[in-house]
Amino acid sequence: MTQVSHGQKLISLAEAAALVPDGAHLTISGFAHSLAPLALVRELIRQGKGNFELTSMGDCWAADMLAGAGRLKRTRLSNYMFEGFGRCPNFSRAVEAGEVEADDYSHFAITSRWVAAALGLPSMPVRVMLGTDLVRKKPLDRDAIAEAPCPLTGEPLLFVRASRPDFALVHASRADAEGNVQVFGTVSTIEEQARAARRVIVTVEEIVSGQTIREQPESTLLPGFLVEAVVHVPYGAHPAGMFRHYNFDRQHVEHYVRAGKSPETFRQYLEAYVFGVPDHYAYLRKIGIRRLMELRADPWWGY
Amino acid sequence: MGQEIMAVAAARELRDNEMAFIGTGLPMIAAYLATFTHAPGLTLIFESGIIGAQPRGLAIGVGDFKLLSHCQKATSLYYALSLLQAGRVDVGFLGAAEVDQYGNINSTAIGDYRRPTVRLPGSGGANDIASLAKRVIIIVGHQRRKFPARLHYLTTPGFLDGGDSRRRAGLVGGGPSRVITDLAVLGFEPVSKRMQLESVHPGVTVEDVKAETGFELLVPSTIPETVPPTLGEIRLLRERIDPEGEYLAPPQPAAPKAV
Numbered sequence: 381m382t383q384v385s386h387g388q389k390l391i392s393l394a395e396a397a398a399l400v401p402d403g404a405h406l407t408i409s410g411f412a413h414s415l416a417p418l419a420l421v422r423e424l425i426r427q428g429k430g431n432f433e434l435t436s437m438g439d440c441w442a443a444d445m446l447a448g449a450g451r452l453k454r455t456r457l458s459n460y461m462f463e464g465f466g467r468c469p470n471f472s473r474a475v476e477a478g479e480v481e482a483d484d485y486s487h488f489a490i491t492s493r494w495v496a497a498a499l500g501l502p503s504m505p506v507r508v509m510l511g512t513d514l515v516r517k518k519p520l521d522r523d524a525i526a527e528a529p530c531p532l533t534g535e536p537l538l539f540v541r542a543s544r545p546d547f548a549l550v551h552a553s554r555a556d557a558e559g560n561v562q563v564f565g566t567v568s569t570i571e572e573q574a575r576a577a578r579r580v581i582v583t584v585e586e587i588v589s590g591q592t593i594r595e596q597p598e599s600t601l602l603p604g605f606l607v608e609a610v611v612h613v614p615y616g617a618h619p620a621g622m623f624r625h626y627n628f629d630r631q632h633v634e635h636y637v638r639a640g641k642s643p644e645t646f647r648q649y650l651e652a653y654v655f656g657v658p659d660h661y662a663y664l665r666k667i668g669i670r671r672l673m674e675l676r677a678d679p680w681w682g683y
Numbered sequence: 684m685g686q687e688i689m690a691v692a693a694a695r696e697l698r699d700n701e702m703a704f705i706g707t708g709l710p711m712i713a714a715y716l717a718t719f720t721h722a723p724g725l726t727l728i729f730e731s732g733i734i735g736a737q738p739r740g741l742a743i744g745v746g747d748f749k750l751l752s753h754c755q756k757a758t759s760l761y762y763a764l765s766l767l768q769a770g771r772v773d774v775g776f777l778g779a780a781e782v783d784q785y786g787n788i789n790s791t792a793i794g795d796y797r798r799p800t801v802r803l804p805g806s807g808g809a810n811d812i813a814s815l816a817k818r819v820i821i822i823v824g825h826q827r828r829k830f831p832a833r834l835h836y837l838t839t840p841g842f843l844d845g846g847d848s849r850r851r852a853g854l855v856g857g858g859p860s861r862v863i864t865d866l867a868v869l870g871f872e873p874v875s876k877r878m879q880l881e882s883v884h885p886g887v888t889v890e891d892v893k894a895e896t897g898f899e900l901l902v903p904s905t906i907p908e909t910v911p912p913t914l915g916e917i918r919l920l921r922e923r924i925d926p927e928g929e930y931l932a933p934p935q936p937a938a939p940k941a942v
Contacts, residue, residue, distance in 0.1 A: 411731050411760065412746025437760065438731075438746075438807075459807030463707060463744025472802040482802070484791055484838070486810035487730060488764040495761065507768055508814040511852030512787075513837040514806060517796050527853075536853025565748070566732035566757045623748050681739075683748030 389559045389610045393660055396581050396611045397423040400547055403431040403453075407494070407545040407577055409552075410439035410620065411568040412463040413628035417551035417583045418442065419616040419660045425449045426654055435543050436460070437490050437569045441620050442549070444468040447480055448646045449654070454481035456521060456543075458490045465633055469640030483520035485509065489540050491569050493524070496542035498575030505530070505537040548577035551617050552601065553625065554586040555593075559607030562599040565623030565682065574602050583613040585625050615664055615672060626675040627683045632667070685865030686931045687920055688884050689822060690716055691912040692863045693776065696820050700724040701773040702766070704812050707744045708930055709822050710776030715741075715924045716916065728766065730808035732758045741929055764808055767815035770855070775812035779823045781834050784878045784898040786821060786841025786859035786871060788813070789834040796836055806838045813839045818860040825864035831897045842876035849876070867892045868909055872901050882909040 397420060400406070410416035421442045424430075430451030436443055440460040446452040448470030460468040474480040485493075486508050496504035503526075509515050515525060515538065524541040550570050555561045561582050563570060574580045582602065587610070593600060619636060621628035639649035657663045664672060677683050686709065693713035697703060699722040705714045715738075718725050727736040729745040735755025742749045751757055766772055780803055781789040790809055794800030813819050821841075823829055841859045842849045849858055861881075862869040868881045879901035883892060885908055893900060912920075925931045 412744050414746055414748070457805055459805040461804035461807070463746055467802070467804055475802040476799055478798050481797075484805050486806045486814075487760060487808045488768070488811040491761045491764070507853065507855055508811045510814065510854055511837075511840050511843045511849065512810060513791070513796070514810060517836070519797055538853075565751050566746075567759045568732065569760050571759060572761055621748065623751055627748060681748075682752045 389604070389607065390557050390587065391609050391611060393419060393423050393583070393611050393613055394427070396420060396583070396609055397427050397429065399579075399581060399609065400424060400429055402429055403433070404546045405433045405435065407435045407548050407573045408439040408442040409548070409550040409568060409570045409573060410441055411566070412438060412440070413620045413633065414617065414622060415551055415563075415568050415570065416441040416617050416620040417549050418445065418618060418620060419613045419663070420549055420551070420581070420583050420611070421445050422654045422663065423660070425451060425650070435490065435493070435545050437487055440468050444471045444640070447471040447474040448640060449650055450479070452480050454520060456483045456485060456490065458485045458487040462633065462637060465637050469637060470646055473643075481520060483518055484514055486514060489514070489538070491572055493540050493543035494569065494572035494576035496540065497544045498572055501542060503539040503541050505539050507537060510536065510538055543576060545573070545577045546579065548573045548580045550574060550580065550582045551622070552582055552584050553622060554588050555582060555584045555607070555610045556588055556590040557610070558590060559602075559604035559610050560590070560593045560600050561602040561607060561610075562593060562596065563601045564599070567601055571601055574606055580607045581609045581611070582607050583611045583616045585614055585616065585622055587612045613660055616660070618667065621675070621683065624677050624682045626672070626677055629671065629675055631671070687917060688909065688912055689863050689865055690920060690931065691916050692868050692909055693820060693822055694720065696861055696863075697722050697725055697774060702726045702728060702771055704728050704730070704767065704772050704775040704816060705745070706776055706778055707742070708778060710778065711742060712920070712924055712930055713776065713822070716919055719919050719923065720916065728763055728772065730760055730763050732760050732763050734758060734763065741925055764811050767811055770815070770817070772816045773818070775816035775819045777809050777812060777819060777821050777839065779821055779829065781829055781831055782821055782823055782862060783831065783834050783841070785843060785845050785876055786862065786878065787834060787837050787843065788821065788839035788841065789836045791836040791838045793835050809839045813841070813856065813859070814854050815856040818857045821859055821862045823862065823864055825866040825892065825895045827895050827897050830895065842871065845876040846874070866895060877901050879903065880906055882907045884909045885911050
């Protein structure tokens with residue numbers, strides 16, 4: 381397995397995807413139509429990578445693309461939904477066909493599995509999921525949860541096991557060459573995912589100087605020591621959006637959801653936007669400069 | 684009309700200065716209506732990490748940048764949901780694919796869990812909200828298939844098996860207080876925690892509600908009519924909150940009843 385050495389964190393998208401082996405356990409950033417490292421996901425698919433296992437909170441886009449390309453083996457998730465557009469078509473069909481194994485959590489419980497890992501604890505107690513099928517039906521993770529009373533007060537709690545994915549794949553606003561990563565707007569579960577994962581790859585809209593990062597250190601979500609590799613990928617979340625950079629592409633989302641209705645039409649989508657374009661810049665040319673400019677954020681509103 | 688009265692009935696469940704955890708669609712419309720009328724001090728929280736939203740216009744979802752722009756605090760999902768566990772959230776609004784007689788919700792799967800007929804999106808923050816908020820309001824269209832005798836999957840807790848089973852399971856939030864549909868407002872009988880009819884919307888009969896409910900509904904001897912929306916509420920909904928009719932479709936002519 382390739383390892384990126386310190387001081388050479390800026391790599392290409394192809395190099396970043398090459399770091400991720402088949403069958404890796406991934407956790408991927410994203411919430412609804414934002415923060416999704418979709419240029420990286422497309423490159424993973426283009427390179428033929430697959431057989432992935434996911435631990436997921438809101439990375440509906442990455443999960444649906446991987447499922448639609450037949451690259452997703454199993455997932456523990458709290459929610460995959462294209463907000464405003466309905467269910468994730470490819471993921472739903474893959475689970476219904478028995479091609480993807482799923483094990484469900486709530487948002488707070490799945491995140492708490494990363495928090496446990498981030499804090500160096502074997503597990504984390506929560507007060508959610510109790511009494512429901514999220515506890516009773518655990519096809520993958522029977523050994524990852526346990527009900528037990530608080531040893532100090534006796535209150536009933538659910539303990540969830542620490543989760544340490546092999547990789548966190550993250551899309552963020554900007555970073556410097558040392559891998560200090562800043563995110564504008566809400567930060568989803570990026571920090572918890574990155575602190576839990578063994579290795580962290582970040583794609584960003586902008587590469588800036590270390591001085592620029594240090595002028596606004598309160599915005600640094602991931603300090604460089606957590607981050608193995610950084611890739612400069614403008615519009616790297618498209619068709620999802622990035623707050624203060626660009627809005628999500630409603631037109632393209634509708635196109636994607638329509639294409640996802642059947643395996644045949646989704647195969648055509650992948651041909652057009654993944655296999656049929658050699659790299660991310662060819663993808664952007666296909667989307668077109670006019671559309672990309674229309675999506676640019678208004679600096680006052682941030683979208 | 685059905686959706687408008689749902690939004691109005693839901694808005695009236697919110698009190699001024701409460702902390703409210705809000706989902707997409709009608710819950711959001713109801714929350715906006717409350718802030719424009721009797722609850723200007725409502726704090727809107729979204730699981731995406733948005734605290735104190737001050738949205739300009741309708742959002743398509745809880746991750747919409749319209750909610751994030753100019754909110755009080757933009758933070759993480761974990762922070763937002765931890766407010767629930769710390770007991771700081773008064774009320775949560777939830778939608779449902781299926782709801783049973785104890786207010787339990789399915790939003791995960793129809794059919795067998797491992798090989799479902801229809802895979803739904805999953806809990807998201809719904810289980811967290813329903814486990815932990817002081818009270819929960821469920822907003823759902825009133826159709827028999829959405830009110831089954833038995834859920835395919837219990838994603839989100841209401842009163843579980845009724846009685847004190849919710850408390851015994853270790854759930855610290857208060858559970859569902861209201862179920863608001865396009866036919867009626869429903870609540871829960873205090874001891875058994877079974878769903879009971881509270882009021883029927885204008886033009887709806889108790890029999891209509893029973894016909895669209897797949898379990899036995901408790902029906903007290905007198906059922907009032909839901910207080911209809913005021914002209915002011917209707918104007919706010921149609922002219923200010925949802926002028927494009929994105930969620931509140933224009934009223935459809937009633938289908939002729941089979942004789």
